[in-house]
Amino acid sequence: MSLVVMESLRRYYGTGNGGVTVKALDGIDLEIHPGEFVAIMGASGSGKTTLMNIMGCLDLPTEGKYYLEGIDVTTLDPDRIAEIRNSKIGFVFQSFNLLPRTTALENVELPLLYRRGSQSTRALRDQAKEALSRVGLADRMDHVPSQLSGGQQQRVAIARALVNRPSLILADEPTGNLDTEMSLEIMTLFQELHRGGITIVMVTHEPDIARFAQRKVVVRDGKILQDGPIPDPARAEEVLVRFREEHTL
Amino acid sequence: MKPTVLVKLSFRSIFRNRMRSLLTTLGIIIGVSSVIIMVAIGEGSQAQIRDTINSMGSNLLIVMPPRGRFDANRLTQKDAERIRTEATLVSAVSGTLRRSVTVVGGSGNWSTIVYGVEPDYQAIKQWELQEGEFISEQDVKGRRKIAVIGSTVAKNLFGGVTGVGETLRIGNAPFQVVGLLKSRGTNSMGQDLDDVVLVPLTTALVRLSRNNYLSTIEISAISEDKMTEAQAEVEGILRDSHRLADDKENDFEILNQSQIIEVASSTARILTILLACIAGVSLVVGGIGIMNIMLVSVTERTREIGVRLAVGARRKDILLQFLTESIVLSLLGGAIGILFSLGVVAGLGKFSPIRAIVNPLFILVSAGFAGSVGVFFGYYPARKASGLNPIEALRTE
Numbered sequence A: 001m002s003l004v005v006m007e008s009l010r011r012y013y014g015t016g017n018g019g020v021t022v023k024a025l026d027g028i029d030l031e032i033h034p035g036e037f038v039a040i041m042g043a044s045g046s047g048k049t050t051l052m053n054i055m056g057c058l059d060l061p062t063e064g065k066y067y068l069e070g071i072d073v074t075t076l077d078p079d080r081i082a083e084i085r086n087s088k089i090g091f092v093f094q095s096f097n098l099l100p101r102t103t104a105l106e107n108v109e110l111p112l113l114y115r116r117g118s119q120s121t122r123a124l125r126d127q128a129k130e131a132l133s134r135v136g137l138a139d140r141m142d143h144v145p146s147q148l149s150g151g152q153q154q155r156v157a158i159a160r161a162l163v164n165r166p167s168l169i170l171a172d173e174p175t176g177n178l179d180t181e182m183s184l185e186i187m188t189l190f191q192e193l194h195r196g197g198i199t200i201v202m203v204t205h206e207p208d209i210a211r212f213a214q215r216k217v218v219v220r221d222g223k224i225l226q227d228g229p230i231p232d233p234a235r236a237e238e239v240l241v242r243f244r245e246e247h248t249l
Numbered sequence B: 001m002k003p004t005v006l007v008k009l010s011f012r013s014i015f016r017n018r019m020r021s022l023l024t025t026l027g028i029i030i031g032v033s034s035v036i037i038m039v040a041i042g043e044g045s046q047a048q049i050r051d052t053i054n055s056m057g058s059n060l061l062i063v064m065p066p067r068g069r070f071d072a073n074r075l076t077q078k079d080a081e082r083i084r085t086e087a088t089l090v091s092a093v094s095g096t097l098r099r100s101v102t103v104v105g106g107s108g109n110w111s112t113i114v115y116g117v118e119p120d121y122q123a124i125k126q127w128e129l130q131e132g133e134f135i136s137e138q139d140v141k142g143r144r145k146i147a148v149i150g151s152t153v154a155k156n157l158f159g160g161v162t163g164v165g166e167t168l169r170i171g172n173a174p175f176q177v178v179g180l181l182k183s184r185g186t187n188s189m190g191q192d193l194d195d196v197v198l199v200p201l202t203t204a205l206v207r208l209s210r211n212n213y214l215s216t217i218e219i220s221a222i223s224e225d226k227m228t229e230a231q232a233e234v235e236g237i238l239r240d241s242h243r244l245a246d247d248k249e250n251d252f253e254i255l256n257q258s259q260i261i262e263v264a265s266s267t268a269r270i271l272t273i274l275l276a277c278i279a280g281v282s283l284v285v286g287g288i289g290i291m292n293i294m295l296v297s298v299t300e301r302t303r304e305i306g307v308r309l310a311v312g313a314r315r316k317d318i319l320l321q322f323l324t325e326s327i328v329l330s331l332l333g334g335a336i337g338i339l340f341s342l343g344v345v346a347g348l349g350k351f352s353p354i355r356a357i358v359n360p361l362f363i364l365v366s367a368g369f370a371g372s373v374g375v376f377f378g379y380y381p382a383r384k385a386s387g388l389n390p391i392e393a394l395r396t397e
């Protein structure tokens, strides 16, 4: 079964008082299968973020259908949609969006606090620790964001996205605020997670980052311009090793 | 989200901005403590009024000339005598004559109040003697020139001495002091209860009155629950004694101690309620302060709210988070206010003559009230927080 199915999806922004309507998405047909690693590309203002917001159930389409794991999201009530965000989706943002003055561990625990059904505090904590070790930050659990590098903060954010074992990880320009080395680290992590069976959809401007994905979708003016597999994706791990060799004395 | 987690979150956020939280709760602290202190003082003064009136005598009925018409006074010794012999619900009766007089004694002059009284007066007013004896039946019958004095008079006339056995002058007549009353101090209205001279009623009528009319007739009913009946009985006897026709109004007035207490303490109660309301206004102002800070907090934490919504918080979760925070904040303020007011009340008791009584139930009520202030004034900001659009919230700086 497909994980994501979008059928002639439209998202219009009305300026309200008689102005022009912006067609941020103008008829998107898209299907994503479990286990894919998709890069979404396109010029600024083409509608990538709008697409991600709808895919992540933060926003609803003006028209068209969106099925997530076969469920028609457009018909659900807000609480149910919140539950889907909690259990099926993990977000990674360009600007990390960690809670300030809150430790890495507590940031990762956040989605668990909103999980329906009760579980012991202890079990939740263990789960958060596991997610942090998965992104290689087991030794930084008690650090607050201001004590972490950008790459580390983004890894904490990825651990937060992973902690509820979602079906889909959505990353909107996850490397946009990171330097090359940190970006490569994040892509290494993404590829690792992808090999582990996790579905990832990532928006990026940089072709260098997109080449680590398996499939490339190009958006223009709210429509899909191009959609196809990336032949022979690069291995971020190897690129990272090479990069470090070139940049150390 | 679990309630324990909500409370934990609230405490964290409150203690993260310690100074701000303290200043915010200051309004609640002041509001709660002023309500408690005002009510405590009000209840204290009510109790004080009750005590004062009770100290006037036991189960007291006072017969007086009609209010505002002292010239219409027709109370006589005969009236007192008839009540004494005919009334069945009465245990003691004394006519009195009250005059402000300057008395002259061993070491000086003293302006005081001289009461002409009968022997029963001691029981009615529950006077105890420090030394000597009270006015007797023979003293009244023989119109003896003797006096029983209060300790203030003794101090001012006779210096360090008790005065018993000495002589004092009222007008030109010498009176021998036969007794010294035990000191009673001042009552809540600042009246010195020991500033009295008691003489036999008959002597006083001769020496201090132009006619034979009494100032009052003071009566003790046999028990507290027979006060009203005793009053009716006395009224009947006096109407008969004054030969009033059925359609005539009373030419006297009877004050009933329990009614006086009722009237006086209801005045105090109204005053208490008024004070508490004024203090309550500051509680409302405190609530507005909390609302203000919660609104600021919602704005500051817009991004946090966006993150929470993105990871699966329902609107309800956000609403409860902020509502819990404002409730915890007001309850903390309430608790500090309660402790503070208890301190003030204890201090008043120790270092001032003001009496304040804290009703434990009222503490619970004010804690509950502080909590409701938190709910009431926290709801709007919490509502605002939970209504944020997650996409926009995540975009704010």
Ligand SMILES: Nc1ncnc2c1ncn2[C@@H]1O[C@H](COP(=O)(O)OP(=O)(O)OP(=O)(O)O)[C@@H](O)[C@H]1O
Pocket: A013, A014, A022, A023, A024, A042, A043, A044, A045, A046, A047, A048, A049, A050, A051
């Ligand atoms: N809330 C909004 N109200 C009105 N118009 C909006 C709103 N959000 C986005 N748009 C418009 O929708 C279009 C698509 O925006 P979107 O953010 O999806 O672009 P994007 O591809 O993510 O761009 P970028 O690469 O710069 O992030 C833009 O023209 C934008 O101006």
Ligand SMILES: [Mg+2]
Pocket: A048, A049, A050
């Ligand atoms: Mg964008």
